[in-house]
Amino acid sequence: MDYSITKFLWTLLGLFIVLNWGMLMSSTMRRIGARVSGRFGIPWYQPWIDLTKLYSLKSQVSHGAMFFLGPVFRLMGGVGIFLFLPIIYGSDHWSNYSFSGDLILILYFQFFGMLGMALGAGEGGHPHSAIGISRGLSQFTTIEVPMTLAVISLAIQYQTLSISDIVAAQQGGFTTWTLWTNPLATAAGMLSLLGAFGHSPFNLVKAPNEIPIGPPTEYHGVFLGVLRTNGAILHVAEAALFMNLFFGGATNWVELIVKTFLIYFWSVFVGTVFPRFRIEQSVRWFLKVPTIIGIIAIIIFL
Amino acid sequence: MVAPIYIIAVALGLAFLLGLLKSSSTNLGSLLMLAGLAFIAFVSGQWLYEFLINGRATEMIFTAGFKPPFSINLRMGMQEALLTTMINAAGLLSGLYLIDTLKKTGINSMTVLLVFVMSLNVIVMTRDIFNLFVFLEISSIATAGLVLLSSKGNAFQAGMKYLIATGIISGLFLIGIIFSYLYAGSLNIDELNAAHIMDIKGGAIAIFIIYVSVILELKPFPANGWGIDVYTAAKPGFSALISSGTATAGLYVAYKLLPLGGETWLPYFTIIGAITFIGSNLMGTRQQNPNRLLGYSSISQVGLLLMILGLSNQLGDNTLFIAFSILISHYAAKAGLFWLSGIVKSQNLEGWAVLRKQPFMLFLFGTFIFALIGFPPFPSFFGKWQLIMELATQENYLWMTLILTGSFIEAIYLFKWLGFAIKLDVPSNIVMKFEWNKYLPVYLMALTLYVIGFYVSPMVEGGAFINYIPLLFVLALFALDFLPVFVKNTISIAGIIYYMVDLFSQLENDLMRQIFAVIFLGGAVLTLMAGYNKKGTRAGFYPMALMMFAGLTGIIEANSMLEFFFSWEIMTAGSYFLIIRGKRSMPHGYSYMLFSIGGAYALLFGFALAYASGLDTTIAALGHITQLTTLAYTLLAVGFMTKTASLGLHIWLPGAHGEAESDVSPMVSAILLKAGVFGLMLLFLYMGTGTEGGDKLLYVLGWVGALTTLVGNLGAVFQEDAKRLLAYSSIGQLGYILFAVSIMTQLGWLAGFTYTINHFMFKAILFLVIGGIVVKLGTHNMYEMGGMIKKMPFSFIAVLISIIVIGGIPPLSGFAGKWLFYHAIIQKGWYFQGAVIFFAGIIAFLYLFKLIHSVFLGQLKDNHRNMKEISPWILIPSYLLIIGIMIFSAFPQKILQPIGEMLSVYFPESLHWEGTKAYTSLGYWDGTTIMIVVMTAFILLLGWLVLMSKKIKKVEQFNIVYAAERPFRPETTHVSYNIYAGYKKAVGFLVTPVVEIFWDSMSALLFDFAGWLRRIYSGNMQNYALHVVLFIVVFYLIALGGL
Amino acid sequence: MEYIILISGFLLVLIGLWGILSQKNLIKIILGFTVFNTGINIVMVTVGYVKGKTAPILDVISPEEALTSIVDPVPQALVLTAIVIGLGVTALMLVYALKLYQDKKTLDINNFKDLKW
16 A cells, blocks of 8 residues: 555646546537537637636635535545546556555445535525435436446456456457447446436436526535536546446556547437436436346346 | 131131121121131132142142042142132232222122132132032122122123023033033042043033033133123222132133043143134224223133143143243233223223323333233243243144234234323323222232242243343332432443443453444443433333343343343333333334234244254254244244334334434434344354255345335435434345345355444434434424524534445445445345345435435524524434444454454355455455545645635525525425425335235234124123023034034 | 933923023023023933932931932932022022113113123
8 A cells, every 4th residue: 555655646647637638528528519509619728718717716605614515525526536546557656546445435435526515505505406416316326226237247247346457357459348248237337327427318417407506606616616627537537437347448548538538428429419308207217228238237147 | 727628617607797797887897808808818828838838748628527529628739729829819909909899889799709709719629520510600699799899780781691601601510510420420520530431431421511611611702792791891890800810710620620531622622712812812902991801801811821721731741830820920910900990990991091190000000011911021921931932842833823823912902002001191081099909909919920920930941040130220210210310311321331341241252242232232321321411300211221221231141042032022122112202102112012022923933943943942042943944044034123124024113213202213223223133143143054945035035135225215215204214214224234144144244244333323323413403493304494504513514424324435434334245245146136235225315315405404494593502412422423433434444354253253254354455356445545545635625625715705594596586485495395206206106105005904904803703792692692502512513523 | 211301301401591592581581591400400310310219318218228229319419509509590680680670671681782892
């Protein structure tokens, strides 16, 4: 267990790269979305401008201590997933603090940020916050079902829950990827990912037309800056998790960038095509096809 | 030594003397009567003393200077002395109790009472069958006479019905006597018994006639309408005597005559007894009149005793012990209850709530009820235990089942009644007046139960080791009940700590028991601390709480199955009283009790099978059950699962925990539920894996656990009542534990222990804090709360930490459980159960958010603006537990590694440690490192936000961006009620209360059946006479007609 | 001869029972009961009777003869007792009938169903 300063600095550098890549990726995605709807879209550097502006805003209101801590929890959630994820396979520097725990740790650390954010927004007292959170949590319960099944399927396949070991097992070209060796688990996982990333049709939490305000409005200025920072990190970290589980991981940064982009693009692509579900539709949807795929992914190993 | 004949002589002499008195000198008359009753009680008591202490030989008394068959002879032996003492004591106390009534009715009634008691004595002592007949008739006539003590019209009717029915029965008895005399040439019972009438042609008919009349005298179901009416209509003071005295004498008659027919006739006694036991108890379930209810209960107990007589050839030497311990419980409890009924003077069960005005009488009422059902420390507990054990060794499962079923049905109505007394509004129209002559008999009967229970216990194998010290402590607390809470609380806590220190020195090498000792007793201390915030005396709370903890300690200490079961029942009794203390807890305490008793009987059955397998009384017997192995394990598991509230047996929990008092909820939830866990663990350790039936059972239990978790967690999601939400959450958490231990691997059990420890800590915190808030805000409904974070920050932090643990979010200890679960499930191959478990785990977030959001976040209500933080006495134990959680979270290895080592004795080791890092063949986890990483990163990020933040402006409550309208009232802005409407739409079908519907229809079925069946009691005396005749005909057809 | 008496005894028992079970008037029921009792007494005496022997009264015959010539005295003693008891029971029943009549001004037993179920 390496607690040295060097390790810390390397990790910090990794975090910095991931943050910037996350911002670039999000602006790219928004441009793609705009082009699909026939608009020109934002410039690629828009996120940096936004972030600079948010961090330098002078006004800031607070509803209380938990409200203040909410964004910290949220950012910790994103950063934590990054910290516990071996982001580049085979690299000591970029394995981060993944020696703390295996895949299960990451699966459960996701909740850290969600919970803190929910509580922070809750203290704000805005009814839409609570509505959004209740929707998000409801949806999340069933999003996790195919994901859990996929993880179990992987664990049976590889007989390990260590992410490094799962990636190591896929180091033999495309045909050793989980995508190829266990397509059903991959399918279940990737369908679950659609929900986890929260793009349409599963963008119930922010629901741009129904809940236009709530957390994003109550949280402004530096708070929003922190939330945006987290968003960028989280998207890359989560995409990297799926990359490690299903697509052979990455041995260098370029590979990571390409793969995470494609994984993220998958959710944007679906989101651009499909309109939003209602909550009960979304909840039921995950319990149907993705869950059945997940179950079959386990049955084939029995 | 006064010769027994003086019982008759003095009683008869006095009876004649009373007749000579002037009808106005009732005072003298009553004095003489009491003196007479006291004298005969003294005589029989003196003989009992002689037999007990000096071991005197049985004495035969011959009358008229001849030996039988030429004269009537009486016998005074140990049995006779005991029974006559019981009868005479009841007679004396009844005389005392009825003294005012007797004076009012006149001297003649005193004569009749004397003659009645005397006749019962002779019935017990006589060895002459015709003499028996004569005195049976005298007792019948006297009974019919004493029924007239009540001058109500229905008493006349009852007496008439009684006379006609007994007239027919005694006529029949006469025919039987003359025929057996014809065959045996003697009227002496011993000679009749020796004559083998059965072998003579036609002898069977003589035996049949005698038996059917003896049995009919005992009022067998359903030919007993005439008897029930007497119980109902007579003065309760006299009904007590019928129930305790007549029944005792009548049963002894049956016992005396058992050898007459020999073994071939025994099954008929058993069958009729069983029908009576179950049938009468069924009737009891529908009764509203306390005396009639007691009548049914009396008859059912007689049925049970008749069964025992019928089974005497199987019970062997234990018959008398079993019969006596059940008889004495029935005798004392029933007499006490009838006398109480005379004091309460209510024509319906609801009126008994008046007992609350005199808590001591309520205590006695509870004593009698618990004694009837067979709870420890009363004699019936030991009797029933021995009975079931012996039957199991004879592989007599049918009778075991029937006895336990009947007892359960009896509990249904007795506990309903007790619940009424404890919880209903005290009726204002009923006044209980203290009259020493009425209260004293009740006291004495209750005392009898305790004393006899204590003396009877060593007679059961293993009973000598029962630890009565905790119970004495409870008793002391009863005596100190008048003291203020502060003093009693301190005494209780000090006592528990002292005991815990003592206990630990005994448990040195037993980590599992140590852990549960910490949960039970450490938990006791912490939850009791919250009691310091209560005012007044809190009458009755401390003895009951300590009783529960005494039971919990007992199950840890138990070496034998009897000790375990004894403590288990003590715990049940204590927790029942704790649970039912809640304001609206009557139905919940009731259903808790019924499930507990059902579970206890399942355990009893299982223990009996274990005992029968090797005649081993220690708990280790569970390790080698050979009789009906799978059934035994299933029953034991089901028994324990009633306490862990597993699916199907869980419906009592939400109400019981949700409505309990604020510091009782954590006791029963965080602590009591673990008793079931302890039982299951014990069971599974002895059961082991590899047996075919056992493995199937474990597989089923795994699914049950997983589905319990799902149902519990989903149930919690849709609650609006904060405490019920927590209660459902407990169901879910206990489902995890059941699932984990069913896995039967080292990892599974580690997960089980982790969940057990965690659940103990966070559920204690949550129930303490939320309970405190509920009391403070005066509502259970979460949507009426809100914004409490500003008023109660310490409570908020406590709840926050608890829900992080429940959710299993790293870095707190809940994650340890989740991690172990994943690894255990994949290692075991229970993938789909595992998936259900994880699905349920995420559902938990829904209710956790609802809880913390609705109570602490959102909008503060106007009427709560002046709220303050809850009492420090609630926060102190909560924060002590938080320290515990933090230690467990930061250093899981310190706790889990020793547990793992302990478990490696039983299971192959699959979790290894490398410093603070745990790893299995699948993966790894380092709780300490996670804690360091997360804490460091969190502080850095917090620093980052603080650094970036400028002037932060605090804003008012309603200063939120609200599209096109302005928040008007907190109520309209606080989102909480039915917050998961959409989710309910999607998966709400999963929370259809199938199980509740099942149990509801089961109970409806039972009540409807009883309601239908009791129509045979039409009230028409001719019908009752017809029942008697039909009973005779049917019995004849079955016994002799080859049917 | 004894058989005829025995059978008529049993017949009386049955008639008595029939009376108890079918009559609606309390007094008739009590009469039925006495008939029932009488039948039983007859049965008892018959059972104790031995053909051609005399009554067990020592005034009439000498004790030496008694052993061989009297019938068994015990059933007769029993019958005597039973008759006395039957008398007591019947008397008590009649008292009850009186009380019931005073209470409800009727002797029809269908009116005495206050206690049921």
